[in-house]
Amino acid sequence: MLEVQNATKRFGGLIAVNQASLKAAAGSITGLIGPNGAGKTTLFTLISGFERPTEGRVLFEGQDISRDEPHIRAQRGIARTFQIVQPFAGLSVVENIAVGAHLRHARRSDAMARAQEVGRRVGLGPELDKSASSLTVAGRKRLELARALATEPKLLLLDEVLAGLNPSEIRDIIPVIRAIRDEGVTILMIEHVMQAVMNLCEQVYVLAQGKIIAEGPPAEVCDDPTVIEAYLGAGAAERLKREKVHA
Numbered sequence: 001m002l003e004v005q006n007a008t009k010r011f012g013g014l015i016a017v018n019q020a021s022l023k024a025a026a027g028s029i030t031g032l033i034g035p036n037g038a039g040k041t042t043l044f045t046l047i048s049g050f051e052r053p054t055e056g057r058v059l060f061e062g063q064d065i066s067r068d069e070p071h072i073r074a075q076r077g078i079a080r081t082f083q084i085v086q087p088f089a090g091l092s093v094v095e096n097i098a099v100g101a102h103l104r105h106a107r108r109s110d111a112m113a114r115a116q117e118v119g120r121r122v123g124l125g126p127e128l129d130k131s132a133s134s135l136t137v138a139g140r141k142r143l144e145l146a147r148a149l150a151t152e153p154k155l156l157l158l159d160e161v162l163a164g165l166n167p168s169e170i171r172d173i174i175p176v177i178r179a180i181r182d183e184g185v186t187i188l189m190i191e192h193v194m195q196a197v198m199n200l201c202e203q204v205y206v207l208a209q210g211k212i213i214a215e216g217p218p219a220e221v222c223d224d225p226t227v228i229e230a231y232l233g234a235g236a237a238e239r240l241k242r243e244k245v246h247a
């Protein structure tokens with residue numbers, strides 16, 4: 001469904017993404033992990049169209065979309081969530097979700113009906129008529145998910161939807177994400193919560209300093225010395241191995 005081919009993004013002298021390639025198969029959940037500042041969000045902006053790659057290509061359903069505007073990509077079926085959630089505070093929860101639903105439904109009544117359905121699906125049923133500003137952090141994360149989902153995407157890009165949630169809120173939202181995939185939406189997710197990555201993702205890519213340094217099933221990738229060192233520094237993999245032997 002999605003293929004990023006040798007994408008590079010430069011901001012002046014800084015190379016935020018460096019010759020990165022990845023694939024997401026239709027109907028799968030793919031993870032994108034890596035230390036802070038690795039270039040994960042920048043890679044998302046190249047896929048969703050908020051930035052264009054300096055070099056390389058983004059293919060969606062086999063077509064080169066690298067130069068398409070974000071709204072064209074949304075129409076094609078790509079939706080993203082934002083790490084910093086900023087709902088329209090003056091609107092109700094359901095009206096916020098309807099903003100997404102308007103992509104496919106011109107009439108307000110149709111967009112509102114669709115928004116209610118999506119809101120219930122992500123567990124916001126009791127909150128639909130409340131002001132968006134009254135939501136807790138967990139509620140806002142669900143709203144962000146609903147707003148993207150209301151555009152009826154084929155590919156959903158989730159940028160740290162679990163950040164800031166407590167363990168029980170994370171446990172509650174994992175089945176919601178899995179259910180979205182089960183209904184046929186392909187998911188690519190940036191996530192630091194490894195419990196969720198292990199639980200949800202079939203395939204994981206690791207980005208460090210703009211480069212993809214590893215890919216594979218989550219358990220394999222987390223055992224990879226290159227990945228451990230990208231997070232913990234040079235020599236860390238060896239130290240951890242020694243500590244395990246002594247323990």
Ligand SMILES: Nc1ncnc2c1ncn2[C@@H]1O[C@H](COP(=O)(O)OP(=O)(O)OP(=O)(O)O)[C@@H](O)[C@H]1O
Nearest residue numbers: 011014015016034035036037038039040041042043
């Ligand atoms: N618009 C921009 N202009 C200049 N530099 C940028 C821009 N966007 C991102 N960067 C830089 O690119 C690098 C990668 O940032 P990015 O936000 O993509 O990393 P990340 O992996 O998503 O990090 P985090 O996990 O902290 O969200 C950083 O050094 C960042 O400062």
